[in-house]
Amino acid sequence: MHKRYLSIIFVFLFFFGTFSFLYFLKADSVKSQTDLVSISDTISTSHPNVEADHRVRFTATADVPGLGKIVIKPVSKEGSAFYTPPEMNYSDVALYINAEEKPLGANPLEDVSGVSIVSGVDGQVTVTLAENLSLSEGDVVVVRIGGENKITNPVNTGAYWIDIEILDDADSLLSYGQAAIFVVNPVSVGVAPVFPEPIVRTIEAGVVGASSVVLRGELLNLGPVDYVDVFLQYREKEAETWNETGKFGRSEIVLFSDFVGGLEMGTEYEFRAAAEWYNEEEEELQQVYGEIVDFVTMEQEPGEEDGTGEYDDPGEYDDPGVGDGTGRAEGGAGGPDDGIREGEPADPPPPEIQDPPPYLYLQGWAYPGGEVTLLKDGEVFAETGADSSGEFEIEVNTPLSGHFNFLLKVEERENLVSTDISFTLETEPARGITIRRILLSPTLEAEKENFVTEENIVVFGRGVPGEEVNVRILKDSERVSDQTVDVDSGGEWSLALNPGELERGRYLVIVRSFAFEEESAFGGFLRINVGEVGCSAADITGDGNVGLSDFSILMHYWGTGELRADINNDGVVDMVDFSIMMNCWTE
Amino acid sequence: MKARKLTKKNQIKVATVFLLLLSFFPAKILAVSVYVEPMVSQYQTDDVFILEVKANIKDQCVNAVRIDLVFPTEVLEGKYFSEGGSLLQLWPRPIHIDNERGVVSFIGGIPGGHCGSIEDKEVLFGRIAFKVKKVRTITEKDVRILESSRVLLDDGEATPVEFTKIGGRFVISPERRDIPLDAWDEIKTKDKEPPADFFPEIRQEELLFDGKQSLFFSTTDDQSGIDYYELSEQRRVGFFPVERENWRRVESPVVLKDQQLRSIIKIRAVDRAGNKRTKVIHPSPGWQDFVPWIIAGLLLGGLLLWQFKKLEKLKNINHKI
Numbered sequence: 001m002h003k004r005y006l007s008i009i010f011v012f013l014f015f016f017g018t019f020s021f022l023y024f025l026k027a028d029s030v031k032s033q034t035d036l037v038s039i040s041d042t043i044s045t046s047h048p049n050v051e052a053d054h055r056v057r058f059t060a061t062a063d064v065p066g067l068g069k070i071v072i073k074p075v076s077k078e079g080s081a082f083y084t085p086p087e088m089n090y091s092d093v094a095l096y097i098n099a100e101e102k103p104l105g106a107n108p109l110e111d112v113s114g115v116s117i118v119s120g121v122d123g124q125v126t127v128t129l130a131e132n133l134s135l136s137e138g139d140v141v142v143v144r145i146g147g148e149n150k151i152t153n154p155v156n157t158g159a160y161w162i163d164i165e166i167l168d169d170a171d172s173l174l175s176y177g178q179a180a181i182f183v184v185n186p187v188s189v190g191v192a193p194v195f196p197e198p199i200v201r202t203i204e205a206g207v208v209g210a211s212s213v214v215l216r217g218e219l220l221n222l223g224p225v226d227y228v229d230v231f232l233q234y235r236e237k238e239a240e241t242w243n244e245t246g247k248f249g250r251s252e253i254v255l256f257s258d259f260v261g262g263l264e265m266g267t268e269y270e271f272r273a274a275a276e277w278y279n280e281e282e283e284e285l286q287q288v289y290g291e292i293v294d295f296v297t298m299e300q301e302p303g304e305e306d307g308t309g310e311y312d313d314p315g316e317y318d319d320p321g322v323g324d325g326t327g328r329a330e331g332g333a334g335g336p337d338d339g340i341r342e343g344e345p346a347d348p349p350p351p352e353i354q355d356p357p358p359y360l361y362l363q364g365w366a367y368p369g370g371e372v373t374l375l376k377d378g379e380v381f382a383e384t385g386a387d388s389s390g391e392f393e394i395e396v397n398t399p400l401s402g403h404f405n406f407l408l409k410v411e412e413r414e415n416l417v418s419t420d421i422s423f424t425l426e427t428e429p430a431r432g433i434t435i436r437r438i439l440l441s442p443t444l445e446a447e448k449e450n451f452v453t454e455e456n457i458v459v460f461g462r463g464v465p466g467e468e469v470n471v472r473i474l475k476d477s478e479r480v481s482d483q484t485v486d487v488d489s490g491g492e493w494s495l496a497l498n499p500g501e502l503e504r505g506r507y508l509v510i511v512r513s514f515a516f517e518e519e520s521a522f523g524g525f526l527r528i529n530v531g532e533v534g535c536s537a538a539d540i541t542g543d544g545n546v547g548l549s550d551f552s553i554l555m556h557y558w559g560t561g562e563l564r565a566d567i568n569n570d571g572v573v574d575m576v577d578f579s580i581m582m583n584c585w586t587e
Numbered sequence: 588m589k590a591r592k593l594t595k596k597n598q599i600k601v602a603t604v605f606l607l608l609l610s611f612f613p614a615k616i617l618a619v620s621v622y623v624e625p626m627v628s629q630y631q632t633d634d635v636f637i638l639e640v641k642a643n644i645k646d647q648c649v650n651a652v653r654i655d656l657v658f659p660t661e662v663l664e665g666k667y668f669s670e671g672g673s674l675l676q677l678w679p680r681p682i683h684i685d686n687e688r689g690v691v692s693f694i695g696g697i698p699g700g701h702c703g704s705i706e707d708k709e710v711l712f713g714r715i716a717f718k719v720k721k722v723r724t725i726t727e728k729d730v731r732i733l734e735s736s737r738v739l740l741d742d743g744e745a746t747p748v749e750f751t752k753i754g755g756r757f758v759i760s761p762e763r764r765d766i767p768l769d770a771w772d773e774i775k776t777k778d779k780e781p782p783a784d785f786f787p788e789i790r791q792e793e794l795l796f797d798g799k800q801s802l803f804f805s806t807t808d809d810q811s812g813i814d815y816y817e818l819s820e821q822r823r824v825g826f827f828p829v830e831r832e833n834w835r836r837v838e839s840p841v842v843l844k845d846q847q848l849r850s851i852i853k854i855r856a857v858d859r860a861g862n863k864r865t866k867v868i869h870p871s872p873g874w875q876d877f878v879p880w881i882i883a884g885l886l887l888g889g890l891l892l893w894q895f896k897k898l899e900k901l902k903n904i905n906h907k908i
Contacts, residue, residue, distance in 0.1 A: 170743075537794070541745065548737060549745035551679055551696055552651035556743040558698035568794055575803045579840045580794050582679045 040405060041162045041179035042424040044146070048183050049155045053146030058164060058177060062571075064135035065560065067108060067169035070095075072143060073124040074151065075161040075178075082160070083152040084123025090115035092147035095127055098140055102133060123151070135166075153183050159421075159438055161521045168560060172476050176508060178521040180421040182435055198223040200230065200273040202290035206257070210265040210298040216257040217273020217290055219250055222401075225277045227251045232258050234271035237294065247276065252401040266299040360396035360427070362408065364438025365389070365515055366419065367462035368491040370410035377405055386410060390464040390491060400427035410440055412462060419443055419523050437516065441523025442469045442493065444511045450529045450569055453504055457528065459511075460494035463487040467515035471495050472522065474508045476563075484514070502530045504537070505563050506571075529569040535584030537567045538577075547587030554581055618645045619738060621654065621712070622753035623730055629758040633767035634719045635666065637774070638730060638755065640712045642674075642738070643703070647748055650700035650741035652712055653692070659728035660689040662759045667716040667771060668693065669859060671778075671812030674701055674710040677805065684715070690733075691715055700741025714812075716771040719759055726759045778810035778860035787854050787866050789843070801840040804854050804866075811859035820850040825879035826872065849873065 044053040056072055074082035093115045095102045108114035108128040118124045125145055135141065145151060154160060159182055166175040203216040215232040222228060230250050233242035245258035256273075263269065273290035366372065370386040374394050386392040392410070404427060409420035419440050425433060442463030451457050463469045465487055473481040481501055487493040506529050510522040540550040557565035557573045567577040621642045630636050640654055652675060658665065665684035668691065675695025682693045693713055701710070732752035740746040785806035791798050806813065818837040821828040828851050843852065848870035855865035 548651055548653050548694060548739065551694070552739035552741070552745035553743060555650035555677070555696040555698055556700060556741050556745075562743075568792055575788070575805060575839070576790055576792055576795075578677060578679065579803060580792070583795060585679060 039164060039177040039179050040422045040424065041181055042403070042405065043153070043181055045153070045426060048153055051146070051150035051152050053144065053150055054162070056143045056145065056162065056164060056179065058141055058179075060135045060137055060139045060141060060166065060175070062166065062174045062561070063137055063559075064129065064166055064174060065169050066129055066131045066134050068129045068135065068174070069165075069167040069171070070127040070129075070141065070143060071124060071163070071165040071167065072126075072145065073163040073165070074181075075163055076121055076154075081121040081154055082123065083121055084117065084119045084125070085149045085152070086119040088117050088119060088125075088145075088149040088151075090117075092145065092149045093117075093125060093127065094142075094144040094147075096142040096144070097133075097135065099142075102130070156183070159423075159435070159521075170560075170562070172562065173474065173508065174561065176474075176510070176525060178523075180423040180521060182423045182425065196223060197286070197288055198225065198228050198275045198277055200275045200288060200290045202271065202273040202293045203255075204293060205271065205295040208295050208297060210300055211263045212259065212261040213263060213269070213295060213297065214257055214259050215245065215271045216255070218255050219273075219275060222251070223277075228275045228277040230254070230256045230273070230275050232256075232260075232271055233274050233289070234260060234269055236264070237268040237270050244274075263297050265297055268294060268296045270294050359399050359433070360394070360425075361434040361436075362394040362438060363392070363436045364440065365391050365464045365467075365513075366410035366440040367412070367442065368465060370412055370462075373409045373411070375407040375409065378407075381406075388465070400425075402427060408438070408440070412443065421521060437518050439464070439513050439515055439518040439520040441520040442487070442511050442513050444509060444524030444526050446509070446526055446528060449527060451502075453502075453530055454499045455530075456499055457497040457502065457530075458494060459497065459509055459526065460492070461511065461524070462491045463493050463513050464515040465489050465491045467513060469493045469495075470512050470514055470519075472510050472512075473497070473502070474510065475505050480507070487513075504530055506530075506561075506566075506569065535580075535586075537569075538581045538584040540564050540567075545586045546581060546584040550581060554578060619643065619647055619649075619748050619750035620753060621732055621736065621738065621750055623656070623732070623755040626753065626755045627757075628755070629760065630719045630768065631760050632719055632721045632763040634764070635716055635767070635769045635771050636719070637770045638715045638717060640715070640732075641709045642712060642750075643709050644701070644738070644748075645703050648700050648702035648741040649697070649738050649748060651694070651696045651737075651739040651745070653694045653735070653737045654712060655733040655735045656691045656715070656730060656754075657733060658689045658691065658717065658730045660686060662720050662722055662726055662728050662757075663689075663717045663730075664720060665689075665691055665715060666718050667859070669714045669716070669774070669812035670695070670807070671714065671774070671858070672711050672809045673713050673807075673812075675712055676807055682713075697741075702741070714774075721763075722759050722761050724761060728757055728759065730755045730757070774811050775860040778808075778858060778862060780808070780810055780858075781862040781864040782806045782808040782813055782856040782858050784864065785856065785866060787852075787868060789848065789852070789868065789870065790840075792840075795840060796842045800843045800846050800848060802837075802843055802852065802854060802868075803840045804856075805839055806856045806864065808856070808858040808862075814857050814859040814861075817855050817857065819853040820845050821853070822849065823851050824875070826869075826876050849875065 039058040040056070042055040042057070074084075076082065090104045090106050093104060095104055095113055103112045104115050104127070105112040106114060108130055110131045111133070113130045113133060114128040116126045116128070125143070127143060129135070159180055162179045162181060164177045164179065165173060168174050198219065199221040201218050201220055203218055206214045206216055215234060217230065217232055219228065219230050228250060229247040231247040232245045235242050245260060248256060250256070270292045272292045274287055276285055276287045278284075279286045362374065366386045367390045368386060368388045370390070370392070372384045372386055372392045372394065373380055374382040382394045382396055384392055384394055403424065405422065405424050407420055407422045419442065421438075421440060427433060443461035444459060445461055446457065446459045459471060461469070466489060467487050468484050469487055470482070470484050472479060481497070483495060485493050485495045506527060509524060509526040509528060511524040512522045513520040535546060538546045538550060540553045543549070554565045554573060554577060560573055561571050562573055565573040565577060567580045570576070619642065621640070624639045624641055628636070640656065665686055668682040668684060670678065670682075673695065675697060677696045677698060678694065679696065680694050682691075684691050695712065703710070731754035734752075736752065738748045738750050740748055783806050785804060787802055787804035789800055789802055791800055795801060802818065804816065815836050816838065817834040818841060819832040819834045820843060821832060822830050822845070832853065834855075850870070852868040852870065853865055854868070855863050857863050
């Protein structure tokens, strides 16, 4: 009995202790102000000089009050720019906050956000939040641009940037970010040129029973079209007509299968994979077939194993390999219809398979020793390292088909710094994409964030050896300093800012690389605060007294990040600033 | 607050007073006005009455107010100031009632400001409880809002608003009621609600108290107003307090005695009617919190093992028997 009591007490104490531990682990979260995260601009087409829809997405990292602004500004390059048509208006724009669409109009109202558009080659789209609409830290914001009127992609291929600025109701910069857009001209790669027609192959029948079977096929190439119907045909050996399974529409290479029942026991059958598409030139439906494959049903029912229906829906195509199983050319079991489109006397040979150049090739520069990772839709897709000159190359040798979000990230684990760009690409299995001269922004660090007025401020980081880094300092969206420094042969750069140059206030430092006649996007996004010590910061009006006028300004900016009233420079005007002001009161 | 009904004779007097008061007003009546209520009233010796300081801000947006009010010390004694129900939420300076000079001064603010409208009703800035002193004859005295009072626009520039200041006149009679009027007591009696919920925060600020761990807090009470705050820091071991609550009166911000944050911190707001609202903060646990549990676990484990072995031994003996 004693043992039982003690066990109960012990279990009770164990759970109580665990509960207490978990309860007390709820530490207060620390608010920090960083720049936009998960930023991307997905475009409907990345081809040059064509109209495209833009889907700008980001996660807010600061609270934005009503009448705050989201400014989306495509950045032009010399001789090549995005073009915003003058006809574009609010009806071409949509705003979603946490997946909920918000009403838009020409001007901001109580519950309607306003959209203003600057057209032309230096166009921009500004969404002013409705009076009653605000953003909270962590909100996912999507701005879709492109309805009846769309932004036209630049004429030249290359990497382009979309600036995204988040302003408060007084037009002070709260957050800033850049999304990358690669305008590319997809080119056919030798390994998988455009085939004149879709290609399918037949795969051995699986799970053969006495009266049922699972038939399987594979769509290897879409050929000249974007969409085909895939299906399977079967019949008793050398019968005249084919039976067909249901058709599934597919727009990418895929393994497909279907369950067929009602077959005769102990009978020899044959089947083949098939695809059907609409030929626009000839204005007719056309079909292609894989090789014919035989199977024989069992002499008696195998019981429950028959007809499991395991493959009743086409599965995903994992790794087709390069040029594997182009069944139309290889023929099959023979017969008049073997791999031949109906009505045609001969089968044209498939393109010759060569050593594969990559389906996706990326080349660019970051900084020496950087670990380069390419993520596709959030998963690691390829990894490599930057060499001593900061150059990196990535080759992807598997076909890609679809619209993907990529993130190219370069990290230096020793110093826990990284730089990245995200972009979207429209890929096709038969086409390769080569992007060269990608220049990533340099890294940016400072020994601390808060500086006393007149204190020496040094910023530093890593970039492309022998090239230049442009350091820009912004205050309230206005440029206060723009300097260029050389990167040494080891990839290090540093800049001592002139102490007298930065007065009291909060600054955003951004950096970009100039290298090999390219310029990177701005990165870094380091916030530094230059402030007064003691009560001089509480004297907001600067009249030598801390009193009612300072208090009024503090009340006005309560809850915002207004620099004048943020006495302790922590990014928000709150009770602490009020307490400091009380402490410093002189009137 | 119940004022005594005026006699006909006094009504004539009051009307005269009112006309006199109006004659003090500037030629141009300004849109915003700050006034006291009641404007005209009559009290007796030892009455305690409430003078409300109110405003009609019309369509202006304001965020900070300083009111300086003078009262006749020969007939009135300022007893209490209550911010209960006030539009003002933050009070940067202690409210000061100077019974020698006869001045009540207060400064308050509204985070984010407050905008009125043309049809807007009056807003309350604060309430002052006065006790009537003994007088020999019927005495008429004024309470005035001084020119040093200010109302500032919520425009980020602290622009002062021109406003009309309307004081009050009181007729004090020498009689004393059997039970003198006590409007302050009425407010306290009616107040059954605790102060509003609040969220105290422990912060370290370089600019305050040399960066020591400090507690920041503030709340309001819509009825009688906040009287004071009390703080208790109880040492804890294994998440549990090991000493009694030790309350002390504090004002925000307050430096915590336990800079290691090893205590259970309780802060409570007490309104003038004695209603309390207490908030408890458990700072993040440290390794010390787990030591007693680990020791207890080891002891219990050992005890269980010992019991188990003892039982086994008994079983063996029984088996042999």
